[in-house]
Amino acid sequence: MGKLAFIFPGQGAQYVGMGKDFYEKFPVCRQTIEKAAEISKLDLEKICFEENEKISITEYTQIAMTAVEAAILKALEEQDFYPDITAGLSLGEYGAVLASGTMSLEDIFYTVRKRGIYMQEAVPKGGAMAAVLGMEAAEIEKICEEVQGVVSVANYNCPGQIVITGEEEAVEKASEKLKTVGAKRVLPLQVSGPFHCGLLKGAGEKLSQVLEEIPLKEIKIPYVSNVTAQMVTEKQQVKNLLVEQVSSPVRWQQCVETMIENGADTFVEIGPGRTLSGFMRKINRNVTVMNIQTVEDFLKVTEKLRERRESNVGE
Structure with missing residues (x-):
């Protein structure tokens, strides 16, 4: 049997109400979103769950999306589901970095909050x-x-x-x-800035200063970088790639192809929307793609993953 990949969507997939059922159903999800709120000093319950304008403003969107993706990931980990390989599109790469085990939950939230602010400041108008x-x-x-x-x-x-x-x-x-x-x-596209181009280099430089202070652990689960579309297995690579990613093109199709070349045949999209699942159908129709954005999805997908695990043990 092939490898299991977790993939995380990026900015633009957010919507009011994302993650609310997880927050209400699973204590680990509530704790994760509350931790993000504490570190960012933002009312993330309000931003994620109630009608508001902030949810589509970069400096708020980024931490809100990451909090929800991290919460769903933690619910999966609590039931002992881990990927063999992982990746995320743009902002979603932070979900992949978290899944890789190289950066702590607290440091992910702190870094993403700063990233959102710096990217918003870099091009407040135009673009x-x-x-x-x-x-x-x-x-x-x-x-x-x-x-x-x-x-x-x-x-x-x-x-x-x-x-x-x-x-x-x-x-x-x-x-x-x-x-x-x-x-x-x-x-x-309805975006608040021209992301992934040279205009964002200043934001990347500021982010570099933040990342300098962040301790990294050895990578347990390899992730695929947006910048190179190659697997990242050494912690020494992580910071430079995250800095470059702010102003470099996102090579998502190539990232998926790299995961498939390395044996991934089952992909689980974790977070709001079904954007990546849609891309996957155009990249390669021969792989299995599942999506978790609601508790209902979570229950269905974890049942399928259990069946997959049991059949794998039986081989």
Whole structure:
């Protein structure tokens, strides 16, 4: 039997009410979200569970999403479910770092809170992102290079979906040009900054100072880096990759391909939405994909994982 992979979604998947049933049902989830609230000095119950504007503002979204993903992960660990390999898209990489065992829960929350603030401050105004559908990566990269101003690829999500990022005017120009040369659609994204481009380098530099103070343990479970799409097995690699990740493209399709090449055949998406499950169907239809965003999902998935474990023991 192949390996089990846990994958964690990034910013944009958040919604009001995410994680509420876990918070109410499992003490470990309540404790995890309360710990994130304590460290961030934010009312995360209000941000996650009640109608509010903060949930879509980067500096609040990032810690809220990470708190919910960490809470679900802790519920899985409490029932003795651990992945063989893990990865997360953009912000979701912090869920993977937590699952890897190299950074403590408290340090993850502290780092993510700072990351959200720094990314918000780096480009408080201007900047845009757009999803380009139905076009090859090389063609998109070429158009971005031809357009004046800052515009580049932010995310290699899956075949047929790539996200561009940069200065608002440059992204608009690139979007128009991409439509004329064959993109099926180019959709502006509702984001609060042009993530994963050179405009965010300052945020990465500030994050580097935070990470310098964070102690790391040896990696127990390898994770795949967004920056390199390679497995991270040595703790010495972690900090530089997390700094680079702020302003580098997210190579998500390549991350998934790396996990499959290394034996992963069952993927569990942990956190709000089903974005990664959707990407997975376009990357490789031959793997099993499950999703946990509600307690109902959790109960179904853990039952399947138990069956998988028992059949594995019997082999």
